[in-house]
Amino acid sequence: MITARDMYRDLNLREGAGIEEIKSAYRMMAKSYHPDSVSARDNASPEKFRKAYEAYKGLLRNALSGASEGEKKARSEEVTGYSPYVFSAKRTSGLNVFYDLILERPQAGRSVRLSLPVVRGEACPRCLGHGSTLKRQGGGFVYKPVACERCGGAGFEERELKIDLTLTSGMLERGKVRVRSMGAYDHKEGKRGDLVVNLEFAEKLPRNN
Ligand SMILES: [Zn+2]
Numbered sequence: 001m002i003t004a005r006d007m008y009r010d011l012n013l014r015e016g017a018g019i020e021e022i023k024s025a026y027r028m029m030a031k032s033y034h035p036d037s038v039s040a041r042d043n044a045s046p047e048k049f050r051k052a053y054e055a056y057k058g059l060l061r062n063a064l065s066g067a068s069e070g071e072k073k074a075r076s077e078e079v080t081g082y083s084p085y086v087f088s089a090k091r092t093s094g095l096n097v098f099y100d101l102i103l104e105r106p107q108a109g110r111s112v113r114l115s116l117p118v119v120r121g122e123a124c125p126r127c128l129g130h131g132s133t134l135k136r137q138g139g140g141f142v143y144k145p146v147a148c149e150r151c152g153g154a155g156f157e158e159r160e161l162k163i164d165l166t167l168t169s170g171m172l173e174r175g176k177v178r179v180r181s182m183g184a185y186d187h188k189e190g191k192r193g194d195l196v197v198n199l200e201f202a203e204k205l206p207r208n209n
Helices: 004-010 019-033 046-065 069-075 169-174
Strands: 085-093 096-104 112-123 132-137 140-147 156-167 176-179 195-202
Touching: 004 046, 019 046, 046 085, 046 096, 096 112, 112 195, 156 176, 156 195, 169 176
Parallel strands: 096 195
Antiparallel strands: 085 096, 112 156, 132 140, 176 195
């Protein structure tokens, strides 16, 4: 059984640190240890990252169980549509993007509507993913050795959008929803990952004030 004390320790925090401190400690740990983090490099440690992530989730869940409706609302801005939602964290693994959501348990048989922010990567429409400037020449087109001015040579662009999900009571019971091809985009391989939403439920706790 992991105690709150362990969780604070895993985030290098003093016991009783507030939500903003918990968040920034987690961001630091993710930067230092996440395998995809550029600044982690040789220090990357999936194990340390996982511990920090679990601690972050656990501490926020504890903190938010007693939070007022106003505080919860402020934290549900990112994921909208279901206001008694308690916590969300986003992480990636390869091309798959995961949302871990902790919601207040909805009434039996009720569906839940959520709006999730996602980043949709697309091949750049100007250079068709090549990254170089496409110029008309003779009867056809050639690529000039000049970076495409639309995407700056990246070959793809990212669009932020929201996807709306209606989670039926069957989906809520399974605790997991997978949306194909809405994860990250690898433009070189032309591959897309999935968006995976993991659901957990927190019982509504009596207010202590
Ligand atoms: Zn381009």
